[in-house]
Amino acid sequence: MPPLISLKQLWKVFGDQSEQALSDLQSGKDADALHAETGIKAAVSDVSLSIEAGEIFVVMGLSGSGKSTLLRMINGLISPSAGEVVIEGKPLTGMSLAEIQRLRRSKMAMVFQSFALFPQRTALENAAFGLEVAGVPQRQRLDKARQALERVGLGLELHNYPHQLSGGMQQRVGLARALALDPPILLMDEAFSALDPLIRREMQEQLLELQAESSRTIVFISHDLDEAVRLGDRIALMKSGKVLQCDSPSELLSKPANEQVRHFFRDVDAASVLTVKTIAETPDCVLRNSDGRQSLESAAAGKEAFVVDDQNLFIGVLRPNGEMITAQQGPVLTPETTIREAINSVVSAPYPVPIVGADQRLIGVISPRRLLGSMLLE
Amino acid sequence: MNLVMLPLFTIVNAGPVGGAMATTVEWLLNHGQPVFLLIESLVNGLTGAAEFILSVPPPWLMAPFVALLAAWRVSFGFAVLSLLGLNLVLFMGLWQPMISTLALVIAASLLALIIGIPIGIFSASRKHFWAITRPVLDLMQTMPAFVYLIPAVMFFSTGRVPSTIATLIFSMPPVVRLTHLGIRQVPKDLIEAGRAFGCTESQLLWKVQLPNALPTVMAGVNQTIMLALSMVVIASMIGGGGLGDVVLRGIQQLDVGLGFEGGLAVVILAVILDRLTQSLTSNELTRKSMPQRIRAFRDLWTAS
Structure with missing residues (x-):
């Protein structure tokens, strides 16, 4: 299956002499030299990305890195200087304006940093806006808008105007306006950046809940690394219009492509990004449960032993005193647990805690010493 | 002719x-005779109809109606003031001239709005068109009002029609300018939001730009009506009739008393029109729903 959204060698250069500048840049001219000569800067230069259905894809970068321009090229608000945007296998470049408008109504909705609510419309009318534009009959669209507002927890504020709502509530209306359309793609342009940290956290959790309910493809623009790490299944790191690296948060952290990426992640709390599977160690002693109990105990010889069956499925831990702690009784970690989440069980367990995959297979163990060591990771 | x-x-x-x-x-x-004849009959019909409709209700019905409108839109105090003012006009025997002045103002500003608002909208999205419109508007505003009377008389003789047309030309610039301004001032992010949700250009105009520009457009409507009123008085020189006629007679006969009475009636009409149309510009209108407004009106009576 092709990716839902794919961006192919996308360029955007603003300004009068953009065509000349573009061809210079494409033929390999240094961007800084061009900027010094002509004052022209490429907002987006040579970006190729593919975004899969159902993932939260975060485009992360400082202001001026071209991430908002990139987002606007996905729904055609800005047309690329060169390259192609392909949505569900159809290139946006060849579409007429009417086709693009139809696509925006049916496929993608946008949430804005500034909320961009219509001040003369109530929360309900704002939420119904997209459906109104699409020509859905009034009763139906108000029903859907009400449902969307209830989903974001604004069921009691239907008839209030934006200026009567707090910032967080306004952005919930903005989110409901997008959700009412039930679009497969959600474009979020620094949607939570204008909110207080506490509200921002709440909204992020709400977004993750919504995503768990019905999975959409979310392209999320952010300049906040913590936000990117918390939300993103994958993160594309942008700087001066270029994508530095595009990978999952823990990959970005553990295997940065270059110094700039490492620099970005300097202040990130690695323990809350890295998962236990990245630091799992092989246990000292693994025993197969094909023999009898007696032989197990003798084989363990006074050490902790991790017992698996013939298919390598985890059964339990055999303590030196002969006590058997099964997977149901003792602490067990899933591979996706972050190191921070694992601290509690690893520290309180008297033996290295086993990491067991969704298929019940033993992946490895993690000891307190290993855990502490991982936190020193640079 | x-x-x-x-x-x-x-x-x-x-x-x-x-x-x-x-x-x-x-x-x-x-x-251009046929065109002028067509315009003449249209304008004549409009002013005639306006005057006829306004003359139907007798003063004792009209004055309380205006007061009620004032109480609803402005304030209770202003309702009392307008009632007193209208009674004064009636007492001075200037009711009928005031009605014909009002009819002329309404007809002229209606035409000015019908022509001006679309021009304002059109010029907001077209730089080159605005580059032409703007100096024309400057010219229309700075040209002494009397100058419009000369061609108006030539094309349409004297009477109500040239008065209305001179008034319409004189009073149109503010509504064009403020419509243009209102639409240009709609925040960029709202336009972007409209586009992002798949608005066509006309949906963008009707659902995003115009509702947001409405208070500013209404300020233009207010200005246009006020300018129309001031021009209608001048247009009495070419037979516009109404209160302007009273003032003009006062000047011609050096009758200070008559001139003052006519002037006072104009002021009363101006104040009422101004406050009523100004109430349209306030955000209250766009932000209060009808039930809220009815409730506010009811509170007015129960509270006081």
């Missing part, structure tokens, strides 16, 4: 610029 001969007199005292203008006017007169 026997006016074709008229322009020949005027060329005599004008320089080359005025002469060119006069020639143009003359050419129009000779070749």
